[in-house]
Amino acid sequence: MPAPTILTEEVIAILGHIRSRHPLVHCLTNQVVKNFTANVLLSLGAAPAMVEHPDEAAQFAAxxxxxxxxxxxxxEPQMAAMLRAIPSANQARKPWVLDPVAVxxxxxxxxxxxxxxALRPTLIRGNASEIIALIGQNARGRxxxxxxxxxxxIAAAQTLATMTGGAVLVTGPIDYATNGTETVACANGHPLMTRVTGVGCAQGAVAAACCAVTDNPLAAAVAAATLMGVAGDLAARVSLRPGxxxxxxxxxxxxxxxxxLRRETKLS
Amino acid sequence: MPAPTILTEEVIAILGHIRSRHPLVHCLTNQVVKNFTANVLLSLGAAPAMVEHPDEAAQFAAxxxxxxxxxxxxxEPQMAAMLRAIPSANQARKPWVLDPVAVxxxxxxxxxxxxxxALRPTLIRGNASEIIALIGQNARGRxxxxxxxxxxxIAAAQTLATMTGGAVLVTGPIDYATNGTETVACANGHPLMTRVTGVGCAQGAVAAACCAVTDNPLAAAVAAATLMGVAGDLAARVSLRPGxxxxxxxxxxxxxxxxxLRRETKLS
Amino acid sequence: MPAPTILTEEVIAILGHIRSRHPLVHCLTNQVVKNFTANVLLSLGAAPAMVEHPDEAAQFAAxxxxxxxxxxxxxEPQMAAMLRAIPSANQARKPWVLDPVAVxxxxxxxxxxxxxxALRPTLIRGNASEIIALIGQNARGRxxxxxxxxxxxIAAAQTLATMTGGAVLVTGPIDYATNGTETVACANGHPLMTRVTGVGCAQGAVAAACCAVTDNPLAAAVAAATLMGVAGDLAARVSLRPGxxxxxxxxxxxxxxxxxLRRETKLS
Known part of the structure; x- marks a missing residue:
């Protein structure tokens, strides 16, 4: 497992790349969080775009x-768009993130x-119930x-990461990022993040932005957990009411x- | 008509149940307000979920x-989802709320x-024009x-409530809740609530959360009117600009x- | 080219009409910005409505x-709705605005x-790449x-305006409004407006509201640029963070x- 200090510097480097390159993140995401997801990406320095028509989604993913x-x-239409966009991204060697909401x-x-x-996402982000259910075990999601x-x-996440060859980020009070062999814990974040809709979904978009600027999916997963978590920690010092x-x-x-980031990250 | 003091205590009890049970509210709602509706439910203590695929909507409503x-x-797709979800909720004896926007x-x-x-919603929430139009009279909505x-x-609302066996909430500067025999007025709320999109629609979701924790649709309607109205009164003391x-x-x-709630409710 | 002072008074008159008449703006817009667009219209004094079913969209556009x-x-469904709504608006002599996002x-x-x-929008609003691409030239949008x-x-915008008989608003650090013969520059606005999703899209809705209260598309284009731009200037004095x-x-x-508006507008 890499030393936390090295990891923090990797997160800082990823943030720097997002700020300088403004990676364009194609979001095929749910109707509740499209606006918030776009604003999270813009606030971080990335560029969002939502293209839903199946033909255009395939074209745009590349x-x-x-x-x-x-x-x-x-x-059904969005399933069609996803099944067109993912192979297009894979063929163009662009990273993609799967967020298996409510699986x-x-x-x-x-x-x-x-x-x-089976199409081998670069990174999978989900809560514990979703990650467990994704590999076919019984979970208790609601x-x-x-x-x-x-x-x-964690074990299910490691299995998944080995299956895909990418990284898995399991979110919760402590987030765990793994590539199947190495596993990193991130203790940043605040309970209020669960009182605002779309924070988790937006973290998936942040993870995609991170994947766009590093070839290391585990580093991208750690960065997504840390960047959202530290932002949540800072925000909770401004207000403890959800709006x-x-x-x-x-x-x-x-x-x-x-x-x-050097002051706030809680990686281990 | 029940005494206002008793009603206020019923609203307080409903809020307490929402905060302790976090009722899961399945929202088949419009595209403009999904995010705000989810945030209103989360802020109040309920749990939102939007599931749109007709097969999943039927499964999830139960x-x-x-x-x-x-x-x-x-x-058309959402009409199909609604026509699958409502019978599923009815069969599982789960309450459902109809918001007849722009009828x-x-x-x-x-x-x-x-x-x-005719599928007998537990509660109907609408403005005066919508409620009047719903029973086939000429209304002046725009x-x-x-x-x-x-x-x-009010008369149309009482007729509707008698038809469904549930409650009807007519919203306006003063909201009226009725079960066909009893009618309660709620004078809470602020004109600025009409300057933010989705406040009325989110009130429908709050009404659904209230229905989830009480068997009395009239009490749920009064609670939805009061909880949103008092929150609006408090918010107007913080800011009189819409953002x-x-x-x-x-x-x-x-x-x-x-x-x-004891200090602020204006029920009669 | 009209003198800037006269133009400012025209913008003020348009704002006054929006505030007194609350024009109802039918928005067939993208999924990311529906909520923000509605809130922008409400904050300005107009009334938003999103009606998506093709049959209803045709009925409502009139x-x-x-x-x-x-x-x-x-x-595909939204394309169908647009192809029903636009002829309906044209037949009822209602103005309509085209925002060619990512063309x-x-x-x-x-x-x-x-x-x-070819259906002759009253006003077209787009960034430079979109306007250039719309007349078939090579643009560099991403x-x-x-x-x-x-x-x-600007030349492409003038060509487009001549084709449609309406106005074109090209947005950027300086916005340009033209009816093909007259061209007005608006230097209001702040870079942070590009860090919040939907500001440009909402400007299209504001342009539609302006078109509803004036027969002069160029004046509507200038008003849309000025009203959003000045609001952005004011907002940047409150906060320089995107949320x-x-x-x-x-x-x-x-x-x-x-x-x-008399103090802040930067028209020439």
Whole structure:
């Protein structure tokens, strides 16, 4: 496992690349969080774009720097768009992130997400219940919330990462990032992040932005956990009410810099 | 008609149940307000989920604690999802709320909403024009705004409630909740609530959360009117501009407690 | 070219009409910005409505005071709705605005937007790359961002305006409004407006609201540029971070008045 200090410097480098290159992130994501996801990417320094028509999604996935596939409000047209965009990204050697929202209790998305795993996402981000369900075990998710602790999903995450050759990020009070052999814990973040819709989904988009600027999926997963987590920590010092916290979270993403990250990251 | 003091205590009890049980509210709602609706539910203490695929919507309506059906941006796929989800909720004895947005001037949704009334929603929430149009009378609505006073819709609301066996909430400067025999007025709320998109639609989701924790639809309607109205009153003391008011409204929903409700409710 | 002072008074008159008449703006717009667009219109004093079902979109376009057609997340159902709504608006002599988001690099929308130009939009709003691509020249757009300077698109904008008989607004650090013969520059606005998703798209909706209250498309284009630009200038004095800037922008739209506009407009 790499030393936390080295990891923090890698997160700082990734943030620097996002700020200088403004990676274009193609987001095929759910209807609830499109606006917030775009604002999170813009606040961090990346460039969002949502292109939904299946033909255009295929065309655009090859042009963008990374692709996000979030199945939160999956419907047939979006499934078609995803099945066109992912092979296009793969063929153009662009990284893509799978966020298997609410996989487990719901049949169609569970089967669909398992099919997507076979297309080898660069990074998978989910809560413990979703990660456990994704490899076919029984999980206790309820809607978008996890019924399982992140710790219980570490083995499933490692299995998944080995299957895909990429990284898996299991989110919870402590986030765990793994590439199957190395596993890193990130203790940043604040409970209020679960009181604002789309924070987790937006983290998937941040993960895609990170994948666009590094060839190391594990580093991208650690960066996504850390950047969102530290921004959440900063925001909770501004407000402990969800409306103003949400705004402070966007401001904090904009405010992140090397000094803040060196002071705040809780990696191990 | 129950005494206002008893009603206030019932609203407080409903809020307490929402905070302790976090009812999962399945929202089939319009594209404009999905994010805000989810944040309103989270700020209050409930758990939102938007599941749109018709097969999954049917499956999820039986799992969730309540269902919201808001027809603001109705299209054919969403109509199919609603027609799958409502019978599923009915069969699982889960409450559901109908928000007949812009019924009256628009033909397809007007006919569709009248069909939904026959499926016996636990609660209907609409402005005066929508409620009047829903029982087939001529109303004066224009887009999402009411051209009629809430008072003129009370008789129509009572008729509707008798038809469904549930409650009807007519919203306006004063909101009226009725179960057909009893009618309660709620004078909380602030004009700025009409300057932020989705406040009314989110109230429908709050009504669904309330229905999930009480067997009394009238009490749920009174609670939805009161909780949103008092939060609006508090927010208007923080800001009288729409952007910051919107954020303050979410913060105020989080801040609501028994003392505030006892001090602020204007029920009669 | 009209004198800037006269133009400022025209913008003030347009704002006054929006505040007194609350024009109902039918927005067929992209999924990312529906909520923010509605809030921008409400903050300014207009009334938003999103009606997506093709049959209802046709019916509603004739009832509303103006129509916005924004192709940011175009899909087949929305294309159908647009092709029903636009002729309906034209037949009812209601103005409509075209926002050709990301035209150029993406094939389907580029061809579709060019077809829409033949239906003679009252006003077209786009960045330089989009305007250049719309008349069939090679542009350098990347996703929703322009790769070209607004200045390079002025000739294309004048050509387009002559083709449609309406106005064209080219946005950038300086916005240019033209009706083909007269061209006005607006230097209001702040770079932070590009760090909040949907500011440009919402400007298209504001342009539609302006078209609803004046018969002069050029004046509407100048007003849309000025009202959003001045609100951005005011918001940047409240906050230079994107989350709080976004909220301040809505508050500033609400705050705009004749004195502020006389002091702040930068027209030439």
């Amino acid at each position: 042009m963008a720097d990374a692709l996000l596939v979030n199945i939160g409000t999956l419907d 487990g209790p719901l049949t169609i998305r569970t089967q669909f997400a398992r099919e997507l795993v 809607g978008v919330d996890s019924g399982d602790d992140a710790e219980t999903a 103003s916290f949400s705004e402070a979270l966007l401001d904090s993403l904009d405010q992140l810099d090397a000094d803040i | 799992m969730a604690d309540a269902l919201l059906v808001n027809i603001g941006t109705l299209d 009256g001037p628009l033909t397809i949704r007007t006919q569709f909403a009248r069909e939904l009334v 887009g999402v705004d009411s051209g009629d006073d809430a008072e003129t819709a 910051s008011f919107s954020e303050a409204l979410l913060d105020s929903l989080d801040q609501l407690d028994a003392d505030i | 009832m509303a005071d103006a129509l916005l057609v924004n192709i940011g997340t175009l899909d 150029g690099p993406l094939t389907i929308r580029t061809q579709f937007a060019r077809e829409l130009v 996703g929703v961002d322009s790769g070209d300077d607004a200045e390079t698109a 709080s800037f976004s909220e301040a922008l809505l508050d500033s739209l609400d705050q705009l008045d004749a004195d502020i």
